[in-house]
Amino acid sequence: MSKAVTAPPASALSRFWHKWRFHINILLLLVPLGFMPKYFADASLFRGDSGLGERDIGTVQVGPWSLQLAELRNEAPRPDGPAGHMKSFNAALCQACIDEVKATYLRIGKPRSLRAAGVIFFGTPYRMGATLPIPERTKADAELWITLEGWDGSMHQASIPLSQASPATVAWLAQRGAK
Structure with missing residues (x-):
């Protein structure tokens, strides 16, 4: 019976790898687990399990x-x-x-007409989404205007203060104005 003799790894990097490879692989499994709570919170938010959004404005x-x-x-x-x-x-x-309701629009500032009603909400009537551009010169006392267009051609509008709709945006505008 012959004995197999294994030679020690030649380089320092090779010795490091052979000694720590198990620990590095465990680390590769554990690091993504640290991000899982954020992932599941975002998935719940986008599915609608945790409501319409992070901050409920209320009924308008x-x-x-x-x-x-x-x-x-x-x-x-x-x-x-x-x-x-x-x-x-x-x-x-x-x-x-x-x-x-045929269409729902959102805009900062009062719309001049239906053609300038703002961004349109997309999605099902149970959960619609819109991404609103925030103009550079928006005032802190601006209003968020909601326009609903009916199938019968009627158009109804309402506004809420931007400070009520998004306090974080008002704080961001105040910070940008201070620069």
Whole structure:
């Protein structure tokens, strides 16, 4: 019977790898586990299991209809390249007005006409989303205007103060004004 003789690893890197490879592999498994709570919280938010968004604004009455409005994330607007800074909102129409509302729009400042009504909400009436551009010169006392267009051609508008809709955006605007 012959004995197999194994030679020790030649380089320092090879010795390090042979000694620590098990521990490094365990680390590769454990590091992603640290990010799992954030992943599951985001998945729950996007599925709608934890409500419309991180910060519920409340019910807004727009003419004969109403909708539930929420900020997707309770944070300052995010930069989106040449488009500027954007803020995401979610909405859900009331049960009675789902069949009557054709389109829902969101805008900072009063719209001049339906053609300038703002960004349109997309998705199902139970969970619609819109990404609103925040203009550079937005005042802290600005208003968020919601426009609902009915299938019968009617148009109803309502506004809420931006400070009520997104305090994080108002704080961000105040910080940018101080620069």
